[in-house]
Amino acid sequence: MIDVSELVRPDEGLINPSIYTDPEVYELELERIFARSWLFLAHDSQLPKAGSFVQAYMAEDPVLVVRQRDGSVKAFLNQCRHRGMRICRTDEGVARAFTCSYHGWGYNLAGELVNVPMRERAYHNEIDPAEWGPRPVPRLHHHRGFYFGTWDEEAPPFDAYLGDMAWYFDAMADRYDEGLTLVPGATKWVIDCNWKFAAEQFCSDMYHVPFSHASAFTALVDDPGVVARMTEAQLTQPGRQFSGNGHGSGFGLRPDIVPHQVGPEFDAWLTANRERIHGRLGEQRARNVHGHNTVFPNFSWLDINNTMRVWHPRGPGQMEVWAWTYVPKGAPEEAVREIRQATIRTFSPAGVFETDDGENWTEIQQVLRGHMARRTLLNARMGLGHEKHGTDGMPGQVTDDMYSEMAARGMYRRWADLMSGLTWQQIAELDRSRQREEEVRTP
Ligand code: FES
Ligand SMILES: [Fe+2]
The missing domain is CATH 3.90.380.10 (Naphthalene 1,2-dioxygenase Alpha Subunit; Chain A, domain 1)
Incomplete structure (x- = not known):
């Protein structure tokens, strides 16, 4: 202790x-x-358009920060829920979707699991993709072009934290x-x-x-x-x-x-x-x-x-x-x-x-x-x-x-x-x- x-x-x-x-x-x-704590994730200028993404870290946890089609930004743990591989291995870029390079599970920009290869044959259609998306960063805050995120639901609002x-x-x-x-x-x-x-x-x-x-x-x-x-x-x-x-x-x-x-x-x-x-x-x-x-x-x-x-x-x-x-x-x-x-x-x-x-x-x-x-x-x-x-x-x-x-x-x-x-x-x-x-x- x-x-x-x-x-x-x-x-x-x-x-x-x-x-x-x-x-x-x-x-x-x-x-x-x-x-x-609230951690810095990305700046607006790194995410110029829909599908723009950038890798970030929250301490040792890799996260992916992605500009959505509606202009908002989402972040999620860059970890495939199958065996834990990094979902996206590129530092930054523009994507329409992300495909895990190990067995090919596919995720949309919001980080939802949308494709499981051989879903019928290998999983007997028993896998519910809605349950197996990567862990989202539950709270993001945009302050003058800067995105901060925290895992903690109890953390004070960003403005109070700052x-x-x-x-x-x-x-x-x-x-x-x-x-x-x-x-x-x-x-x-x-x-x-x-x-x-x-x-x-x-x-x-x-x-x-x-x-x-x-x-x-x-x-x-x-x-x-x-x-x-x-x-x-x-x-x-x-x-x-x-x-x-x-x-x-x-x-x-x-x-x-x-x-x-x-x-x-x-x-x-x-x-x-x-x-x-x-x-x-x-x-x-x-x-x-x-x-x-x-x-x-x-x-x-x-x-x-x-x-x-x-x-x-x-x-x-x-x-x-x-x-x-x-x-x-x-x-x-x-x-x-x-x-x-x-x-x-x-x-x-x-x-x-x-x-x-x-x-x-x-x-x-x-x-x-x-x-x-x-x-x-x-x-x-x-x-x-x-x-x-x-x-x-x-x-x-x-x-x-x-x-x-x-x-x-x-x-x-x-x-x-x-x-x-x-x-x-x-x-x-x-x-x-x-x-x-x-x-x-x-x-
Ligand atoms: S670890 Fe991602 S599909 Fe298997
Ligand atoms: Fe110095």
């Missing part, structure tokens, strides 16, 4: 590193975190009049580390940037003085961090939304569209909410680098990253090319920042092979007791520095709530009482 209070103590900023290595913890995560994070999410998803589009295809690769290192870093960690990425800044910019200047800017720039419902966002307060440092064409496009962007989001939000983000548990994005990704768990010591580059719909081709190139250089399997991050995570995972290392508590106390509320009219719990681990503690708090087996209703009550306590503490 797992005692979750032995694993993380968010209020004291303590992490037992066995949460990154213990197979029993991992199994429980699949059940209590991933089978109960909570105040919606304001930060929409600063990305709702930034441009025409919306976003994903550059076709996902980049997928494996990193030998626990998924929480990545989810937590994107949720909460600006602190590593001036140190871990100092060499990346040198590689990117052909100017010997740049590291000192960039590091100086990183160290002195004011910023904010948001935490709520396990989600997190952090950003430096920016003098303006341009220059974006992606390239001259994209900068020019942003400048030309500045009024419209400010009009949609409000000037402060458009300028500032532009940093690192995680929607609990494993969907993250970086506004500055136009990358979004899911950290699919693959056992305690491994994850599979699925990353997409997103661009404003309707941006000129040359601007899109610049964004793609900048994303490849920074956040892709060989990107200069990505490899810095992966190096840290795999190294920690290696250290945690040690018997003693796995039993030695880690410090997540940055800013503990100094959290502020409602800084600058930003919604939710916002602290007045981007160098904080408030959001990491928030993520582990939600993780612990779910891992303890509390119902969503109990968690909601707990959240309310926490908020009351917090209001008493910081009026």
